Amino acid sequence: MKSLLTILWYYLKTKYIRRFNSREKLLKWQDMQVRKFLKEILPKSQFYRDYYQGLNIQNWQQFPIIDKFIMMGNFDKLNTVNIQKSAAFILATQAEEKRNFAATLQGFTVGLSSGTSGNRGIFIVSQKEQQAWAGTILAKVLPQSILTPQRIAFFLRANSNLYETVKGQRIKFAYFDLFDAVENNILRLNQVNPTILVAPPSMLRLLADAQLKGDLNIVPNQIISVAEVLDPLDEIYISKCFNQKLQQIYQCTEGFLGHSCEYGTLHLNEDILAIQKEYIDEKAGKFMTIITDFNRKTQPIIRYRLDDILTERKSPCPCGSIFTAIESIEGRRDDIFWLPNQAGEGLIPIFPDFIRRAIIIASEDVQEYLAVQKSPDLIEISLKSSVELQSAVQNLVHQSLLDLFVRSHCRIPQIHYTQYVNVTEHHKKLRRVQRVFPVSSIS
Ligand SMILES: [Zn+2]
Numbered sequence: 001m002k003s004l005l006t007i008l009w010y011y012l013k014t015k016y017i018r019r020f021n022s023r024e025k026l027l028k029w030q031d032m033q034v035r036k037f038l039k040e041i042l043p044k045s046q047f048y049r050d051y052y053q054g055l056n057i058q059n060w061q062q063f064p065i066i067d068k069f070i071m072m073g074n075f076d077k078l079n080t081v082n083i084q085k086s087a088a089f090i091l092a093t094q095a096e097e098k099r100n101f102a103a104t105l106q107g108f109t110v111g112l113s114s115g116t117s118g119n120r121g122i123f124i125v126s127q128k129e130q131q132a133w134a135g136t137i138l139a140k141v142l143p144q145s146i147l148t149p150q151r152i153a154f155f156l157r158a159n160s161n162l163y164e165t166v167k168g169q170r171i172k173f174a175y176f177d178l179f180d181a182v183e184n185n186i187l188r189l190n191q192v193n194p195t196i197l198v199a200p201p202s203m204l205r206l207l208a209d210a211q212l213k214g215d216l217n218i219v220p221n222q223i224i225s226v227a228e229v230l231d232p233l234d235e236i237y238i239s240k241c242f243n244q245k246l247q248q249i250y251q252c253t254e255g256f257l258g259h260s261c262e263y264g265t266l267h268l269n270e271d272i273l274a275i276q277k278e279y280i281d282e283k284a285g286k287f288m289t290i291i292t293d294f295n296r297k298t299q300p301i302i303r304y305r306l307d308d309i310l311t312e313r314k315s316p317c318p319c320g321s322i323f324t325a326i327e328s329i330e331g332r333r334d335d336i337f338w339l340p341n342q343a344g345e346g347l348i349p350i351f352p353d354f355i356r357r358a359i360i361i362a363s364e365d366v367q368e369y370l371a372v373q374k375s376p377d378l379i380e381i382s383l384k385s386s387v388e389l390q391s392a393v394q395n396l397v398h399q400s401l402l403d404l405f406v407r408s409h410c411r412i413p414q415i416h417y418t419q420y421v422n423v424t425e426h427h428k429k430l431r432r433v434q435r436v437f438p439v440s441s442i443s
Contacts, residue, residue, distance in 0.1 A: 010135025208241035384420035
Protein backbone atom coordinates (compact mmCIF):
# COMPACT_ATOMS: atom_id res chain seq x y z
CA MET A 1 0.00 0.00 0.00
CA LYS A 2 2.81 2.35 0.93
CA SER A 3 4.48 1.69 -2.42
CA LEU A 4 1.34 2.62 -4.32
CA LEU A 5 1.14 5.86 -2.39
CA THR A 6 4.70 6.71 -3.32
CA ILE A 7 3.97 6.04 -6.98
CA LEU A 8 0.87 8.18 -6.78
CA TRP A 9 2.74 10.98 -5.03
CA TYR A 10 5.40 11.15 -7.74
CA TYR A 11 2.72 10.89 -10.38
CA LEU A 12 0.84 13.88 -8.97
CA LYS A 13 4.01 15.85 -8.32
CA THR A 14 5.23 15.40 -11.89
CA LYS A 15 1.89 15.93 -13.54
CA TYR A 16 0.37 18.75 -11.54
CA ILE A 17 2.70 20.34 -9.01
CA ARG A 18 5.96 20.85 -10.87
CA ARG A 19 4.95 23.42 -13.41
CA PHE A 20 7.39 25.91 -14.80
CA ASN A 21 6.45 28.88 -16.91
CA SER A 22 9.92 30.06 -17.83
CA ARG A 23 13.30 28.52 -18.49
CA GLU A 24 14.88 30.90 -16.10
CA LYS A 25 12.73 29.66 -13.24
CA LEU A 26 13.37 26.08 -14.23
CA LEU A 27 17.15 26.49 -14.23
CA LYS A 28 17.10 28.30 -10.92
CA TRP A 29 15.03 25.55 -9.37
CA GLN A 30 17.35 22.90 -10.84
CA ASP A 31 20.37 24.67 -9.41
CA MET A 32 18.79 24.61 -5.97
CA GLN A 33 17.87 20.95 -6.28
CA VAL A 34 21.39 19.95 -7.26
CA ARG A 35 23.02 21.91 -4.44
CA LYS A 36 20.68 20.39 -1.90
CA PHE A 37 21.36 16.98 -3.35
CA LEU A 38 25.15 17.41 -3.25
CA LYS A 39 25.04 18.46 0.38
CA GLU A 40 23.26 15.27 1.20
CA ILE A 41 25.23 12.91 -1.05
CA LEU A 42 28.84 14.03 -0.64
CA PRO A 43 29.10 12.86 2.97
CA LYS A 44 27.79 9.46 1.86
CA SER A 45 29.77 8.85 -1.32
CA GLN A 46 33.49 8.61 -0.85
CA PHE A 47 34.21 8.70 -4.56
CA TYR A 48 32.42 11.99 -5.20
CA ARG A 49 33.76 13.49 -1.98
CA ASP A 50 37.34 12.82 -3.11
CA TYR A 51 36.62 13.74 -6.71
CA TYR A 52 35.30 17.19 -5.81
CA GLN A 53 37.71 17.87 -2.99
CA GLY A 54 38.36 21.57 -2.53
CA LEU A 55 35.62 22.56 -4.96
CA ASN A 56 32.72 24.80 -4.06
CA ILE A 57 29.23 23.32 -4.43
CA GLN A 58 28.05 26.64 -5.90
CA ASN A 59 30.12 25.83 -8.99
CA TRP A 60 28.79 22.31 -9.49
CA GLN A 61 28.10 23.11 -13.13
CA GLN A 62 31.84 23.13 -13.79
CA PHE A 63 32.72 20.07 -11.70
CA PRO A 64 34.79 17.38 -13.48
CA ILE A 65 32.63 14.94 -15.39
CA ILE A 66 32.40 11.18 -15.15
CA ASP A 67 31.29 8.55 -17.64
CA LYS A 68 30.40 4.87 -17.58
CA PHE A 69 34.06 3.86 -17.41
CA ILE A 70 34.78 6.01 -14.36
CA MET A 71 31.52 5.02 -12.72
CA MET A 72 32.19 1.31 -13.10
CA GLY A 73 35.82 1.68 -12.06
CA ASN A 74 34.80 3.34 -8.80
CA PHE A 75 31.52 1.56 -8.19
CA ASP A 76 32.22 0.37 -4.65
CA LYS A 77 33.12 3.81 -3.33
CA LEU A 78 30.61 5.66 -5.44
CA ASN A 79 27.40 4.04 -4.27
CA THR A 80 26.04 5.11 -0.92
CA VAL A 81 24.87 1.74 0.39
CA ASN A 82 28.11 -0.23 0.51
CA ILE A 83 27.36 -2.65 -2.28
CA GLN A 84 30.33 -4.33 -3.92
CA LYS A 85 30.44 -4.42 -7.69
CA SER A 86 31.52 -8.08 -7.70
CA ALA A 87 28.48 -9.16 -5.68
CA ALA A 88 26.11 -7.03 -7.75
CA PHE A 89 27.55 -8.39 -10.96
CA ILE A 90 27.10 -12.03 -9.91
CA LEU A 91 23.48 -11.43 -8.92
CA ALA A 92 22.60 -9.53 -12.08
CA THR A 93 24.25 -12.05 -14.40
CA GLN A 94 22.52 -14.96 -12.72
CA ALA A 95 19.16 -13.20 -12.96
CA GLU A 96 19.65 -12.64 -16.65
CA GLU A 97 20.73 -16.21 -17.35
CA LYS A 98 17.81 -17.70 -15.45
CA ARG A 99 15.40 -15.00 -16.69
CA ASN A 100 14.33 -14.57 -13.10
CA PHE A 101 14.62 -11.06 -11.79
CA ALA A 102 13.10 -11.24 -8.36
CA ALA A 103 16.31 -11.35 -6.32
CA THR A 104 17.62 -8.25 -4.60
CA LEU A 105 20.86 -7.40 -2.85
CA GLN A 106 20.44 -6.00 0.67
CA GLY A 107 16.97 -4.97 -0.45
CA PHE A 108 18.18 -3.14 -3.56
CA THR A 109 17.35 -3.96 -7.15
CA VAL A 110 20.36 -4.75 -9.26
CA GLY A 111 20.44 -4.76 -13.04
CA LEU A 112 22.81 -4.86 -15.97
CA SER A 113 22.70 -2.09 -18.50
CA SER A 114 22.76 -3.23 -22.08
CA GLY A 115 26.16 -2.02 -23.16
CA THR A 116 26.38 -2.42 -26.90
CA SER A 117 30.14 -2.28 -26.93
CA GLY A 118 30.70 -5.02 -24.42
CA ASN A 119 31.33 -2.89 -21.36
CA ARG A 120 28.17 -3.65 -19.47
CA GLY A 121 27.26 -1.42 -16.59
CA ILE A 122 25.68 -2.29 -13.28
CA PHE A 123 22.93 -0.26 -11.72
CA ILE A 124 21.37 -0.39 -8.28
CA VAL A 125 18.20 1.35 -7.15
CA SER A 126 16.21 1.39 -3.97
CA GLN A 127 12.53 0.51 -3.68
CA LYS A 128 11.61 4.13 -3.25
CA GLU A 129 13.59 5.16 -6.32
CA GLN A 130 11.75 2.52 -8.33
CA GLN A 131 8.42 3.80 -7.17
CA ALA A 132 9.38 7.38 -7.93
CA TRP A 133 10.48 6.29 -11.38
CA ALA A 134 7.21 4.47 -11.98
CA GLY A 135 5.11 7.43 -10.86
CA THR A 136 7.08 9.86 -12.98
CA ILE A 137 6.96 7.74 -16.08
CA LEU A 138 3.21 7.22 -15.73
CA ALA A 139 2.69 10.97 -15.32
CA LYS A 140 4.67 11.68 -18.46
CA VAL A 141 3.36 8.94 -20.66
CA LEU A 142 -0.20 7.95 -19.76
CA PRO A 143 -2.61 9.56 -22.21
CA GLN A 144 -5.42 9.66 -19.69
CA SER A 145 -5.58 10.01 -15.94
CA ILE A 146 -3.98 7.35 -13.77
CA LEU A 147 -7.50 6.25 -12.81
CA THR A 148 -8.31 5.05 -16.32
CA PRO A 149 -7.77 1.30 -16.61
CA GLN A 150 -4.85 0.36 -18.84
CA ARG A 151 -3.24 -2.84 -20.01
CA ILE A 152 0.37 -2.08 -20.77
CA ALA A 153 2.42 -4.54 -22.80
CA PHE A 154 6.10 -3.94 -22.22
CA PHE A 155 8.83 -5.62 -24.29
CA LEU A 156 12.17 -5.82 -22.54
CA ARG A 157 15.56 -7.30 -23.02
CA ALA A 158 15.89 -8.06 -19.37
CA ASN A 159 13.23 -7.64 -16.81
CA SER A 160 14.29 -6.31 -13.51
CA ASN A 161 11.78 -5.98 -10.75
CA LEU A 162 12.03 -2.30 -11.64
CA TYR A 163 9.24 -2.84 -14.10
CA GLU A 164 7.10 -4.93 -11.83
CA THR A 165 6.63 -2.02 -9.47
CA VAL A 166 3.62 -0.81 -11.34
CA LYS A 167 0.96 -3.35 -10.69
CA GLY A 168 -2.08 -1.63 -9.37
CA GLN A 169 -5.76 -2.42 -9.60
CA ARG A 170 -6.43 -0.44 -12.70
CA ILE A 171 -3.07 -0.55 -14.42
CA LYS A 172 -1.92 -3.97 -15.51
CA PHE A 173 1.59 -4.52 -16.73
CA ALA A 174 2.31 -7.48 -19.00
CA TYR A 175 5.98 -8.11 -19.50
CA PHE A 176 7.25 -9.63 -22.75
CA ASP A 177 10.72 -11.04 -23.01
CA LEU A 178 12.59 -10.12 -26.18
CA PHE A 179 14.39 -13.45 -25.88
CA ASP A 180 11.13 -15.38 -26.41
CA ALA A 181 10.12 -16.58 -29.86
CA VAL A 182 8.26 -13.88 -31.77
CA GLU A 183 5.30 -16.21 -32.52
CA ASN A 184 4.77 -16.83 -28.81
CA ASN A 185 4.89 -13.15 -28.05
CA ILE A 186 2.34 -12.47 -30.78
CA LEU A 187 -0.03 -15.12 -29.41
CA ARG A 188 0.21 -13.69 -25.92
CA LEU A 189 -0.13 -10.15 -27.16
CA ASN A 190 -3.45 -11.08 -28.78
CA GLN A 191 -4.64 -12.42 -25.43
CA VAL A 192 -3.49 -9.40 -23.42
CA ASN A 193 -4.91 -7.01 -26.01
CA PRO A 194 -2.96 -4.04 -24.63
CA THR A 195 -4.19 -0.46 -24.55
CA ILE A 196 -0.56 0.65 -24.54
CA LEU A 197 2.24 -1.13 -26.37
CA VAL A 198 5.85 -0.39 -25.43
CA ALA A 199 8.74 -1.95 -27.38
CA PRO A 200 11.97 -1.21 -29.21
CA PRO A 201 11.35 -0.08 -32.80
CA SER A 202 12.86 -3.26 -34.27
CA MET A 203 10.25 -5.31 -32.40
CA LEU A 204 7.48 -2.84 -33.23
CA ARG A 205 8.37 -3.30 -36.85
CA LEU A 206 7.93 -7.08 -36.63
CA LEU A 207 4.65 -6.60 -34.81
CA ALA A 208 3.55 -4.17 -37.51
CA ASP A 209 4.24 -6.86 -40.10
CA ALA A 210 2.22 -9.37 -38.07
CA GLN A 211 -0.63 -6.89 -37.75
CA LEU A 212 -0.63 -6.36 -41.53
CA LYS A 213 -0.69 -10.10 -42.13
CA GLY A 214 -3.53 -10.56 -39.68
CA ASP A 215 -1.58 -12.73 -37.23
CA LEU A 216 -1.73 -9.92 -34.73
CA ASN A 217 -5.00 -8.17 -33.99
CA ILE A 218 -4.57 -5.48 -31.40
CA VAL A 219 -5.88 -1.92 -31.17
CA PRO A 220 -3.67 -0.07 -28.70
CA ASN A 221 -4.48 3.59 -27.94
CA GLN A 222 -0.84 4.31 -27.80
CA ILE A 223 2.39 2.84 -29.11
CA ILE A 224 5.64 3.82 -27.48
CA SER A 225 9.09 3.27 -28.90
CA VAL A 226 11.91 2.67 -26.40
CA ALA A 227 15.50 1.52 -26.03
CA GLU A 228 16.78 1.97 -29.58
CA VAL A 229 17.17 4.91 -31.90
CA LEU A 230 13.88 5.36 -33.72
CA ASP A 231 14.82 5.53 -37.37
CA PRO A 232 12.46 7.75 -39.42
CA LEU A 233 12.08 4.84 -41.85
CA ASP A 234 10.74 2.55 -39.11
CA GLU A 235 8.66 5.31 -37.58
CA ILE A 236 6.73 5.86 -40.81
CA TYR A 237 6.22 2.16 -41.42
CA ILE A 238 4.99 1.35 -37.91
CA SER A 239 2.72 4.43 -37.80
CA LYS A 240 1.12 3.39 -41.07
CA CYS A 241 0.49 -0.21 -40.03
CA PHE A 242 -1.10 0.73 -36.73
CA ASN A 243 -2.62 3.89 -38.09
CA GLN A 244 -1.36 6.18 -35.35
CA LYS A 245 1.52 8.41 -34.35
CA LEU A 246 4.32 6.79 -32.37
CA GLN A 247 5.36 8.13 -29.05
CA GLN A 248 8.97 7.95 -28.02
CA ILE A 249 10.54 7.42 -24.62
CA TYR A 250 14.20 8.21 -24.27
CA GLN A 251 15.36 6.25 -21.30
CA CYS A 252 18.43 4.34 -20.30
CA THR A 253 19.69 2.88 -17.05
CA GLU A 254 21.23 6.24 -16.27
CA GLY A 255 17.85 7.90 -16.25
CA PHE A 256 14.52 8.75 -17.84
CA LEU A 257 15.81 11.43 -20.15
CA GLY A 258 12.96 12.45 -22.36
CA HIS A 259 9.70 11.66 -24.08
CA SER A 260 7.74 12.97 -27.01
CA CYS A 261 4.91 15.49 -26.69
CA GLU A 262 1.59 15.46 -28.55
CA TYR A 263 3.33 16.96 -31.58
CA GLY A 264 5.80 14.11 -31.70
CA THR A 265 8.73 16.28 -30.57
CA LEU A 266 11.08 14.77 -28.05
CA HIS A 267 11.60 16.98 -24.99
CA LEU A 268 14.22 16.44 -22.32
CA ASN A 269 12.90 15.75 -18.81
CA GLU A 270 14.50 18.74 -17.19
CA ASP A 271 12.09 18.58 -14.27
CA ILE A 272 13.74 15.37 -13.06
CA LEU A 273 17.32 15.79 -14.27
CA ALA A 274 19.74 18.65 -14.78
CA ILE A 275 20.93 18.23 -18.35
CA GLN A 276 23.96 20.14 -19.62
CA LYS A 277 25.13 20.18 -23.21
CA GLU A 278 28.59 19.36 -24.46
CA TYR A 279 28.62 20.43 -28.10
CA ILE A 280 30.50 18.37 -30.62
CA ASP A 281 29.27 20.49 -33.53
CA GLU A 282 27.58 23.63 -32.34
CA LYS A 283 26.64 24.88 -35.80
CA ALA A 284 24.81 21.66 -36.57
CA GLY A 285 23.30 21.66 -33.05
CA LYS A 286 24.85 18.32 -32.13
CA PHE A 287 25.74 17.63 -28.54
CA MET A 288 26.24 15.02 -25.89
CA THR A 289 24.45 15.32 -22.58
CA ILE A 290 25.93 15.60 -19.13
CA ILE A 291 23.27 14.58 -16.66
CA THR A 292 22.82 15.10 -12.96
CA ASP A 293 19.96 13.18 -11.42
CA PHE A 294 19.03 14.95 -8.21
CA ASN A 295 16.63 12.19 -7.16
CA ARG A 296 18.83 9.16 -7.27
CA LYS A 297 20.69 8.58 -4.04
CA THR A 298 21.70 4.92 -4.06
CA GLN A 299 23.98 5.19 -7.07
CA PRO A 300 24.29 8.93 -7.56
CA ILE A 301 24.64 10.15 -11.13
CA ILE A 302 26.38 13.51 -11.07
CA ARG A 303 27.86 15.28 -14.11
CA TYR A 304 27.71 11.99 -15.99
CA ARG A 305 28.34 12.11 -19.72
CA LEU A 306 26.22 9.86 -21.89
CA ASP A 307 27.56 8.49 -25.16
CA ASP A 308 24.52 9.47 -27.22
CA ILE A 309 24.60 12.28 -29.70
CA LEU A 310 21.49 14.46 -29.81
CA THR A 311 20.53 17.13 -32.31
CA GLU A 312 18.65 20.13 -30.96
CA ARG A 313 15.54 21.35 -32.69
CA LYS A 314 16.03 24.72 -34.35
CA SER A 315 12.47 26.03 -34.12
CA PRO A 316 10.38 26.02 -30.94
CA CYS A 317 7.86 23.21 -30.56
CA PRO A 318 4.22 24.28 -31.03
CA CYS A 319 3.31 22.56 -27.73
CA GLY A 320 4.94 25.48 -25.89
CA SER A 321 6.98 23.34 -23.51
CA ILE A 322 10.00 25.08 -22.01
CA PHE A 323 11.91 21.81 -21.91
CA THR A 324 14.67 21.48 -24.53
CA ALA A 325 13.29 20.14 -27.79
CA ILE A 326 15.28 17.52 -29.68
CA GLU A 327 15.22 17.01 -33.42
CA SER A 328 16.66 13.52 -33.22
CA ILE A 329 18.63 11.07 -31.14
CA GLU A 330 21.39 10.08 -33.46
CA GLY A 331 22.85 7.13 -31.73
CA ARG A 332 26.12 6.65 -30.02
CA ARG A 333 29.27 8.64 -30.47
CA ASP A 334 31.01 5.34 -31.27
CA ASP A 335 28.90 5.08 -34.41
CA ILE A 336 30.12 8.27 -36.02
CA PHE A 337 31.75 7.37 -39.34
CA TRP A 338 35.30 8.64 -39.69
CA LEU A 339 36.61 9.05 -43.22
CA PRO A 340 40.02 10.29 -44.39
CA ASN A 341 40.07 13.85 -45.69
CA GLN A 342 41.02 14.45 -49.29
CA ALA A 343 44.71 14.77 -48.50
CA GLY A 344 44.50 11.53 -46.53
CA GLU A 345 46.11 13.18 -43.52
CA GLY A 346 43.30 13.27 -41.04
CA LEU A 347 39.83 11.93 -40.39
CA ILE A 348 36.53 13.73 -40.84
CA PRO A 349 33.46 12.80 -38.78
CA ILE A 350 30.21 11.97 -40.56
CA PHE A 351 27.32 11.84 -38.10
CA PRO A 352 25.02 8.79 -38.09
CA ASP A 353 22.08 11.05 -38.82
CA PHE A 354 23.66 12.26 -42.07
CA ILE A 355 24.24 8.69 -43.25
CA ARG A 356 20.69 7.74 -42.25
CA ARG A 357 19.14 10.63 -44.13
CA ALA A 358 21.27 10.19 -47.22
CA ILE A 359 19.96 6.63 -47.52
CA ILE A 360 16.32 7.28 -46.71
CA ILE A 361 16.02 10.38 -48.88
CA ALA A 362 17.56 8.59 -51.88
CA SER A 363 14.45 6.57 -52.63
CA GLU A 364 11.01 5.91 -51.21
CA ASP A 365 11.54 2.25 -52.01
CA VAL A 366 14.18 1.68 -49.35
CA GLN A 367 12.32 -0.63 -46.96
CA GLU A 368 15.15 -1.45 -44.59
CA TYR A 369 18.87 -0.81 -44.47
CA LEU A 370 22.06 -1.24 -42.52
CA ALA A 371 25.14 0.96 -42.95
CA VAL A 372 28.36 -0.31 -41.43
CA GLN A 373 31.74 1.34 -41.60
CA LYS A 374 34.21 -1.54 -41.59
CA SER A 375 37.46 0.37 -42.02
CA PRO A 376 38.47 3.96 -42.84
CA ASP A 377 38.03 3.16 -46.53
CA LEU A 378 35.22 0.63 -46.56
CA ILE A 379 31.51 1.02 -45.97
CA GLU A 380 29.03 -1.81 -46.35
CA ILE A 381 25.43 -1.01 -47.16
CA SER A 382 22.68 -3.62 -46.96
CA LEU A 383 19.43 -2.68 -48.60
CA LYS A 384 15.96 -4.15 -48.74
CA SER A 385 13.56 -3.08 -51.46
CA SER A 386 11.17 -4.81 -53.83
CA VAL A 387 13.04 -7.19 -56.13
CA GLU A 388 12.31 -5.40 -59.41
CA LEU A 389 13.61 -2.08 -58.05
CA GLN A 390 16.72 -3.41 -56.39
CA SER A 391 19.38 -2.11 -58.75
CA ALA A 392 17.64 1.23 -59.31
CA VAL A 393 17.38 1.79 -55.55
CA GLN A 394 21.01 0.85 -55.07
CA ASN A 395 22.08 3.38 -57.71
CA LEU A 396 20.08 6.15 -56.07
CA VAL A 397 21.47 5.36 -52.62
CA HIS A 398 24.99 5.25 -54.05
CA GLN A 399 24.63 8.68 -55.65
CA SER A 400 23.15 10.14 -52.48
CA LEU A 401 26.05 8.83 -50.38
CA LEU A 402 28.61 10.13 -52.86
CA ASP A 403 26.98 13.56 -52.64
CA LEU A 404 27.23 13.43 -48.87
CA PHE A 405 30.91 12.47 -48.93
CA VAL A 406 31.77 15.15 -51.48
CA ARG A 407 29.89 17.74 -49.43
CA SER A 408 31.82 16.61 -46.35
CA HIS A 409 35.17 17.02 -48.15
CA CYS A 410 36.32 13.50 -47.48
CA ARG A 411 37.94 10.93 -49.71
CA ILE A 412 35.33 8.66 -51.28
CA PRO A 413 35.50 5.27 -49.58
CA GLN A 414 34.70 1.94 -51.20
CA ILE A 415 31.03 1.17 -50.82
CA HIS A 416 29.98 -2.47 -50.92
CA TYR A 417 26.36 -3.50 -51.29
CA THR A 418 24.77 -6.63 -49.89
CA GLN A 419 21.28 -8.01 -49.50
CA TYR A 420 19.53 -6.95 -46.32
CA VAL A 421 19.05 -9.90 -43.99
CA ASN A 422 16.35 -9.67 -41.37
CA VAL A 423 17.67 -9.59 -37.86
CA THR A 424 16.80 -12.80 -36.07
CA GLU A 425 18.21 -12.07 -32.63
CA HIS A 426 15.57 -9.71 -31.35
CA HIS A 427 17.15 -9.21 -27.97
CA LYS A 428 20.09 -7.46 -29.61
CA LYS A 429 19.81 -3.75 -30.14
CA LEU A 430 19.25 -2.75 -33.72
CA ARG A 431 21.63 -0.04 -34.87
CA ARG A 432 21.05 0.77 -38.50
CA VAL A 433 24.17 2.92 -38.63
CA GLN A 434 27.23 1.48 -36.95
CA ARG A 435 30.99 1.63 -37.02
CA VAL A 436 32.82 -1.60 -36.22
CA PHE A 437 36.44 -0.53 -36.04
CA PRO A 438 37.92 1.58 -33.26
CA VAL A 439 39.23 5.05 -33.90
CA SER A 440 41.86 5.42 -31.24
CA SER A 441 42.89 8.99 -31.86
CA ILE A 442 39.42 10.30 -31.02
CA SER A 443 38.65 11.19 -27.46
ZN1 LIG B 1 6.49 19.75 -27.89
